[in-house]
Amino acid sequence: MIKSYLKLIVLMVGLSLSACVSQPEKPTDAMVLSNINALAIQAQLCLDSEYRRSDNCLLFARQYKNGGFENMELFEDRLAAILKKDLDAGLKATEQIIIIGNAVVFLAQT
Numbered sequence: 821m822i823k824s825y826l827k828l829i830v831l832m833v834g835l836s837l838s839a840c841v842s843q844p845e846k847p848t849d850a851m852v853l854s855n856i857n858a859l860a861i862q863a864q865l866c867l868d869s870e871y872r873r874s875d876n877c878l879l880f881a882r883q884y885k886n887g888g889f890e891n892m893e894l895f896e897d898r899l900a901a902i903l904k905k906d907l908d909a910g911l912k913a914t915e916q917i918i919i920i921g922n923a924v925v926f927l928a929q930t
């Protein structure tokens with residue numbers, strides 16, 4: 821009986837470790853657009869605050885550093901395909917990239 825529990829525990833630990841180590845799924849265009857939208861909303865809140873150390877700006881900087889920039893690169897890499905699939909969504913995301921860039925410049929000013 822104890823061996824059965826031990827085997828079960830070993831199996832559960834092995835499955836848990838394999839789930840943690842598995843590669844994350846490749847982001848879809850919709851995920852990239854959604855992430856760009858969320859970052860742009862936070863960027864606009866930062867710009868509206870007009871204070872670099874506001875909570876909105878700190879949150880934007882954190883989001884930008886923790887995946888926001890990578891999402892912008894993914895958008896750039898997939899821009900042609902996104903525009904071909906959904907022109908309106910691609911153009912809106914392009915406008916949002918400009919807002920994000922403005923917030924980055926705002927935060928970088930000394």
